[in-house]
Amino acid sequence: MVRAVLFDLDNTLLLEDESTERALRETCLGIADRMGAEVEVLAAAAREAAETLFGASPVFAYADAMGVWWGEALWGEFVGDTAGLRALRAFVPDFRRRVWRRALASASIVDDALVDAAANAYRVARRKVQLVDPDAETVVRDLALDHRLALVTNGAPDVQREKLSHTAFAPSFEVTIISAELGVGKPDAQIFETALAALDLKPQHAVMIGDSLARDVAGAQAAGMRAIWIDRGTRENVPAPAPVPDARVAGLTEVRSALAALGTGAASPRGSRESRRAGRRDGSRARASRRGGRSAR
Numbered sequence: 304m305v306r307a308v309l310f311d312l313d314n315t316l317l318l319e320d321e322s323t324e325r326a327l328r329e330t331c332l333g334i335a336d337r338m339g340a341e342v343e344v345l346a347a348a349a350r351e352a353a354e355t356l357f358g359a360s361p362v363f364a365y366a367d368a369m370g371v372w373w374g375e376a377l378w379g380e381f382v383g384d385t386a387g388l389r390a391l392r393a394f395v396p397d398f399r400r401r402v403w404r405r406a407l408a409s410a411s412i413v414d415d416a417l418v419d420a421a422a423n424a425y426r427v428a429r430r431k432v433q434l435v436d437p438d439a440e441t442v443v444r445d446l447a448l449d450h451r452l453a454l455v456t457n458g459a460p461d462v463q464r465e466k467l468s469h470t471a472f473a474p475s476f477e478v479t480i481i482s483a484e485l486g487v488g489k490p491d492a493q494i495f496e497t498a499l500a501a502l503d504l505k506p507q508h509a510v511m512i513g514d515s516l517a518r519d520v521a522g523a524q525a526a527g528m529r530a531i532w533i534d535r536g537t538r539e540n541v542p543a544p545a546p547v548p549d550a551r552v553a554g555l556t557e558v559r560s561a562l563a564a565l566g567t568g569a570a571s572p573r574g575s576r577e578s579r580r581a582g583r584r585d586g587s588r589a590r591a592s593r594r595g596g597r598s599a600r
Contacts, residue, residue: 311513340410348409370457490522
């Protein structure tokens, strides 16, 4: 019997990549209107600079392990006393200036005041823009009627909790586990085991739902749980052999029926041909890879 459902947050319940892109475009539109530059040129340059500079930074190893990506480094405060969070907090001010300096340079604009203005404008825009999957509230509240719910998310505590503050479903979660609070991120089995311990449940009584094969599916299965993959049509780097989800859904509204089918062993059982086809299809998509999005982390 499935007694508990564990949810991922970014790109599962919240539309993290789309929120980032919208804030990025809004910021670049403000610069373009002021300076006569091309919005798409500025956005592409900012995106490339952020991904390159963040990936080469001394904080990247910690950030990647915790699931923090460049989209969050452009706006998060990274409050906390751990060495990793302190390092991120010290790193991001100059990182943001370098990103926006490169973006402006792509349009032949050299203006330090505008660099600072752009960095601040993005932070304001991203805090204002937090897109929630339109089905998330209904699905979460429906599942809460007959399941215990937990949130298991990678990221910085203040960043993830600020995102949650934009939602109406946060109170539905009995347990919230955030990687940088625990010091361990998905796909490490420990983060799932911590959630199960908080719920006082065995792995076979819980199912993980998330958009990442590498982090959500592989990690949950390593902890002895079953996992439902929500296929957002994005691509991520998945170590071979690719994990096979116990079920695949295209949207949150399919979760309840997938859970019911798992209870009878009928929904894409582990190792099934359909699940393997779903895993291979994941390698053919390009959106998150092009953006360097959260799913790729």
